[in-house]
Amino acid sequence: MLTPQLDKQLPDGVADLFFNDAARKRAAERALADTFTRWGYAEIIPPMFEYYESLGAKAGPQLREEMYRFFDRDGRTLALRADFTIPIARIVGTKLFDRAMPLRFYAIGSVFRFKEPQAGVRREFTQAGIELIGANTADADAEAIALAMTALRALGLDDFRFTLGNAAYLQATLRDLALNAADDAALRDAIRRKNTAALAQLLAALNLDSTRHTALARLPTLWGNAEVLDRAICIDDDARAAIERLRAVVAQLAQFGLADCVTLDLAENRGMDYYTGILFEGFAQGLGFAVASGGRYDNLIAHFGHAIPAVGFAIGVERVMMLQRTRASVAPEVIAQTHSARIEDARARGRIVEVDVLNRAEDALRAYARVRGAREIWWRDGAIENV
Amino acid sequence: MLTPQLDKQLPDGVADLFFNDAARKRAAERALADTFTRWGYAEIIPPMFEYYESLGAKAGPQLREEMYRFFDRDGRTLALRADFTIPIARIVGTKLFDRAMPLRFYAIGSVFRFKEPQAGVRREFTQAGIELIGANTADADAEAIALAMTALRALGLDDFRFTLGNAAYLQATLRDLALNAADDAALRDAIRRKNTAALAQLLAALNLDSTRHTALARLPTLWGNAEVLDRAICIDDDARAAIERLRAVVAQLAQFGLADCVTLDLAENRGMDYYTGILFEGFAQGLGFAVASGGRYDNLIAHFGHAIPAVGFAIGVERVMMLQRTRASVAPEVIAQTHSARIEDARARGRIVEVDVLNRAEDALRAYARVRGAREIWWRDGAIENV
Numbered sequence: 001m002l003t004p005q006l007d008k009q010l011p012d013g014v015a016d017l018f019f020n021d022a023a024r025k026r027a028a029e030r031a032l033a034d035t036f037t038r039w040g041y042a043e044i045i046p047p048m049f050e051y052y053e054s055l056g057a058k059a060g061p062q063l064r065e066e067m068y069r070f071f072d073r074d075g076r077t078l079a080l081r082a083d084f085t086i087p088i089a090r091i092v093g094t095k096l097f098d099r100a101m102p103l104r105f106y107a108i109g110s111v112f113r114f115k116e117p118q119a120g121v122r123r124e125f126t127q128a129g130i131e132l133i134g135a136n137t138a139d140a141d142a143e144a145i146a147l148a149m150t151a152l153r154a155l156g157l158d159d160f161r162f163t164l165g166n167a168a169y170l171q172a173t174l175r176d177l178a179l180n181a182a183d184d185a186a187l188r189d190a191i192r193r194k195n196t197a198a199l200a201q202l203l204a205a206l207n208l209d210s211t212r213h214t215a216l217a218r219l220p221t222l223w224g225n226a227e228v229l230d231r232a233i234c235i236d237d238d239a240r241a242a243i244e245r246l247r248a249v250v251a252q253l254a255q256f257g258l259a260d261c262v263t264l265d266l267a268e269n270r271g272m273d274y275y276t277g278i279l280f281e282g283f284a285q286g287l288g289f290a291v292a293s294g295g296r297y298d299n300l301i302a303h304f305g306h307a308i309p310a311v312g313f314a315i316g317v318e319r320v321m322m323l324q325r326t327r328a329s330v331a332p333e334v335i336a337q338t339h340s341a342r343i344e345d346a347r348a349r350g351r352i353v354e355v356d357v358l359n360r361a362e363d364a365l366r367a368y369a370r371v372r373g374a375r376e377i378w379w380r381d382g383a384i385e386n387v
Numbered sequence: 388m389l390t391p392q393l394d395k396q397l398p399d400g401v402a403d404l405f406f407n408d409a410a411r412k413r414a415a416e417r418a419l420a421d422t423f424t425r426w427g428y429a430e431i432i433p434p435m436f437e438y439y440e441s442l443g444a445k446a447g448p449q450l451r452e453e454m455y456r457f458f459d460r461d462g463r464t465l466a467l468r469a470d471f472t473i474p475i476a477r478i479v480g481t482k483l484f485d486r487a488m489p490l491r492f493y494a495i496g497s498v499f500r501f502k503e504p505q506a507g508v509r510r511e512f513t514q515a516g517i518e519l520i521g522a523n524t525a526d527a528d529a530e531a532i533a534l535a536m537t538a539l540r541a542l543g544l545d546d547f548r549f550t551l552g553n554a555a556y557l558q559a560t561l562r563d564l565a566l567n568a569a570d571d572a573a574l575r576d577a578i579r580r581k582n583t584a585a586l587a588q589l590l591a592a593l594n595l596d597s598t599r600h601t602a603l604a605r606l607p608t609l610w611g612n613a614e615v616l617d618r619a620i621c622i623d624d625d626a627r628a629a630i631e632r633l634r635a636v637v638a639q640l641a642q643f644g645l646a647d648c649v650t651l652d653l654a655e656n657r658g659m660d661y662y663t664g665i666l667f668e669g670f671a672q673g674l675g676f677a678v679a680s681g682g683r684y685d686n687l688i689a690h691f692g693h694a695i696p697a698v699g700f701a702i703g704v705e706r707v708m709m710l711q712r713t714r715a716s717v718a719p720e721v722i723a724q725t726h727s728a729r730i731e732d733a734r735a736r737g738r739i740v741e742v743d744v745l746n747r748a749e750d751a752l753r754a755y756a757r758v759r760g761a762r763e764i765w766w767r768d769g770a771i772e773n774v
Contacts, residue, residue, distance in 0.1 A: 010434065014435070014437060016432070016433055016434065018430075018432070018478065018483070018492070022429065022430040022431055023429065023430060025430075025432065026420065030417075037739060038734040038738065038739055039734065039739075039741070040719045040740065042410065042717040043405075043410060044404070044405040045404035045409050046403055047397065047401035047403065048401070048435065048467075048497050049398070049455075049499075051398060068436075072398055076398070078398060080436075091405065094396050100758040102744060112436075124435055124436070134745075135745050137746065139744040139745075140744040143742060332427045339642050339643060347422075350425065351425065352424060352425055352427055353425065354427030355427075356526075357522040357526040357530055358521075359526070368487055372487065
């Protein structure tokens, strides 16, 4: 079952997939891999677990807290991977930093995060994502967003909207304020939630110069189309650059015919702690949480050895599958009574042929073929019967 | 790297895969999934971890010892899956026992076993296997073996040999002897290693009736073609049934044209503790360890609730990849200077097109296209240049 049900055989948050659900998952993963490949992305496969010190160092407190940790027999702490971005950053920073840039990688597979028990919350879930490494340009940002949208379409999802912000704008606007952690968190939270009353109260207590005060107070209103970029108050060149980057990304997305799928939201500041530039989330009609999320992280790879800018995203495969109406057929086309050369030919041409291994009587084999949804029975004597 | 190298960034036995190695792994997994599908097998995806009490109960002491264990936050012990057979047995025994039989499942993915550090030993490795559930027949046994061979061929491996034994024969021959665990292990070990001197010494100390003594003493010589089945001494009906089962399996494999790839070996008794019938291993030219192994386990699913016979195998994907000479190309076909509708068309037709996101000058883009192995450059003005 895609959404974990009460299953006392299994820990909370993990699931057994079989029949249609497993076939749909494989079909989705293939469609995603094919899409990423056509855009020039090559697969990268990090280990399922590695040293916690590698995965945890730049993960931010929440993600770090959610990691599954255990001990190697030599006493070092290991952790199951909780996303792909951090291990890929490690690989690039330690092994691939001297390659021709940009590097384009995709990864598809399980990641693991401990979440409090709650209906439908998964602790093992499937991410499919890309990282575009070595290009800090609006073109790179736009490619990441356009590819996320194209990937959702490849999964049959057409009705989606992306929110797009830039972490650099808020970072610039808050710089040198020397807020304590609690105030910083409260301020970001009020901005993100567009809670203007709480924000006004917090700003009043901070004794800011009037430009900065207005810039921050206006933030909850800065969402919508590109017009919001004209209303953003820029307290310095970094803030201005962040706004101009968004303008360039939207212009580039218009080239893809995708600008209409984007809502700018300068108040957006959720997501991974390592984001330094644009950040985006994709929402689909009928689902209350994001099916895709990503952003630019220009300082993460440096932690592992070499400073290289990057942008990427991840799609939540199970989340998208909740919206798919497709069935991935797993019925055999043919039930054969016995092995024959004809079966080998048919399989070589891609047909699905099941051979009886229970020496069933004719009627029993007919009944089984109906249950399995097969279209033909091939009898021992060469006769073909439609089911 | 497929064979883990010294990599102080990573724990022993896990590896980063990228470029050609990752592409080859994905190609191998697709070829295996396609082959299994054509034989009527449907994918099943067990969780990456579940309760240790489920995975460990029937695993046998060695496999249990090799499991990676950790604690859930509610204090229960979890373990990473160490094979697919045990979780699939749990799923069938608890959820699918009332379905039309046989059930045919395949699974492909990572499994985890702690192994002592040693060059090339993996602790995370990829198994691709099938389980044929609900049929205790020679046809089912033969299908499992034939599919293992066909799967190896789908990966480009033609030069392989399978050993085939039957755990039931030795079990019958040793029944009611009431050996202590050490004697039992020493006897099985001497038989498996075909160490006739050690075996003679052990048998002399056991004070057996002469039929049983001869049956066991002869075991190390009972390997080769079907003629060995005539030389096996059967102390009871169970032993006789085990021999006749092997005869029927070999006859069935002859129908597939595959009997010549099999060496019978009645002394074979390695493998999983849960095997109750035929057991087999596939060896490839140039590799000192098995690339495939499997067997019949008629009592495992019963542990989880319902007694259902089954046979299955697993292929070690990384082991097979060590023998493959193929390269899976990951080069883009086209480097495009800028985004265009033509690119969308090309990608929709399956071509790999990379768009420059670094606004490179013409010469720099030409140099990059050469490094990446691209065949064409598509310039902004519509011109196409061969690289």
